[in-house]
Amino acid sequence: MIANHKLASAISDLGFYEFRRQLGYKQKHYGNKVMLVDRWYPSSKTCHNCGNVQPMPLSDRIYKCGRCGHTADRDLNAALNLASVSIDKLKSLEP
Numbered sequence: 001m002i003a004n005h006k007l008a009s010a011i012s013d014l015g016f017y018e019f020r021r022q023l024g025y026k027q028k029h030y031g032n033k034v035m036l037v038d039r040w041y042p043s044s045k046t047c048h049n050c051g052n053v054q055p056m057p058l059s060d061r062i063y064k065c066g067r068c069g070h071t072a073d074r075d076l077n078a079a080l081n082l083a084s085v086s087i088d089k090l091k092s093l094e095p
């Protein structure tokens, strides 16, 4: 999220603890449900096309799969992986 410059300044200003606390507040206020994935889930290291997991240094902004050749923006690849996480790997944010 820090790579997204609009989000980066907002999150850096308030810090991740406060960001998470506010998500909990908004969740309760709007009646939504915020779901969390394990902090070590390899969303950036996993190929969204074939599921291959490979090292991804932070300096690499483009994901290039060593198995299937799939190429995507690092953040887009991670976002697609997070969007398709199975429900059993998620837990809800406690307000």
Ligand SMILES: [Zn+2]
Pocket: 047, 048, 049, 050, 051, 052, 065, 066, 067, 068, 069, 070
């Ligand atoms: Zn792949």
